[in-house]
Amino acid sequence: DQQVKQNSPSLSVQEGRISILNCDYTNSMFDYFLWYKKYPAEGPTFLISISSIKDKNEDGRFTVFLNKSAKHLSLHIVPSQPGDSAVYFCAASDSNSGYALNFGKGTSLLVTP
Amino acid sequence: DTGVSQDPRHKITKRGQNVTFRCDPISEHNRLYWYRQTLGQGPEFLTYFQNEAQLEKSRLLSDRFSAERPKGSFSTLEIQRTEQGDSAMYLCASSSRYRDGELFFGEGSRLTVL
Numbered sequence: 384d385q386q387v388k389q390n391s392p393s394l395s396v397q398e399g400r401i402s403i404l405n406c407d408y409t410n411s412m413f414d415y416f417l418w419y420k421k422y423p424a425e426g427p428t429f430l431i432s433i434s435s436i437k438d439k440n441e442d443g444r445f446t447v448f449l450n451k452s453a454k455h456l457s458l459h460i461v462p463s464q465p466g467d468s469a470v471y472f473c474a475a476s477d478s479n480s481g482y483a484l485n486f487g488k489g490t491s492l493l494v495t496p
Numbered sequence: 497d498t499g500v501s502q503d504p505r506h507k508i509t510k511r512g513q514n515v516t517f518r519c520d521p522i523s524e525h526n527r528l529y530w531y532r533q534t535l536g537q538g539p540e541f542l543t544y545f546q547n548e549a550q551l552e553k554s555r556l557l558s559d560r561f562s563a564e565r566p567k568g569s570f571s572t573l574e575i576q577r578t579e580q581g582d583s584a585m586y587l588c589a590s591s592s593r594y595r596d597g598e599l600f601f602g603e604g605s606r607l608t609v610l
Binding site: 387415417419424425426427428429432472474476480481482483484485486487488489 | 500527529536537538539540541544551552555587589597598599600601602603604
């Protein structure tokens with residue numbers, strides 16, 4: 384069963400605009416959430432994370448928002464750049480098995496000039 | 497290059513053969529993970545080592561899959577009697593004890609079973 388869901392397989396955004404990538408989860412035990420970015424022929428690269436004790440975490444152009452009651456998180460990229468074009472994976476873990484990340488299927492972001 | 501390295505990058509084998517993948521983690525990382533990724537899916541957790549101890553292996557896909565990390569440094573993932581359904585990208589990752597969840601992934605080993 385897919386405990387982390389990314390319902391948008393793809394997203395296209397113009398350069399300079401905001402990209403919003405969404406992620407939903409079903410397991411209420413999840414307490415740590417991460418976003419990874421993946422370019423073709425490379426492994427996933429850690430981007431940003433958030434603990435369940437927070438509702439927002441910001442790192443430069445990237446901000447992750449967590450809505451625990453809705454079991455929803457989102458990644459905002461502002462402003463979007465062509466180099467941001469990649470597949471973005473949402474991942475989650477719980478404190479009992481924090482070593483095992485549960486990944487969504489990914490959203491392919493294309494930022495057009 | 498001090499990243500996670502995996503070898504081979506691509507392996508083509510016939511059904512029924514055994515294959516082994518090697519992973520060299522970032523040297524100061526004591527945690528090592530194996531994931532599998534199939535087309536259109538996110539990475540799927542397989543197993544986890546802390547130093548040389550394999551602390552979780554219940555999510556290995558079948559008893560044909562085994563992993564070792566004999567000296568707490570590099571690791572191997574072996575698949576015996578390969579099946580066509582084993583065709584996937586096998587990803588290794590490592591992390592330091594201080595940053596749980598922030599995994600550093602290698603480029604992966606792609607397995608094609610004919």
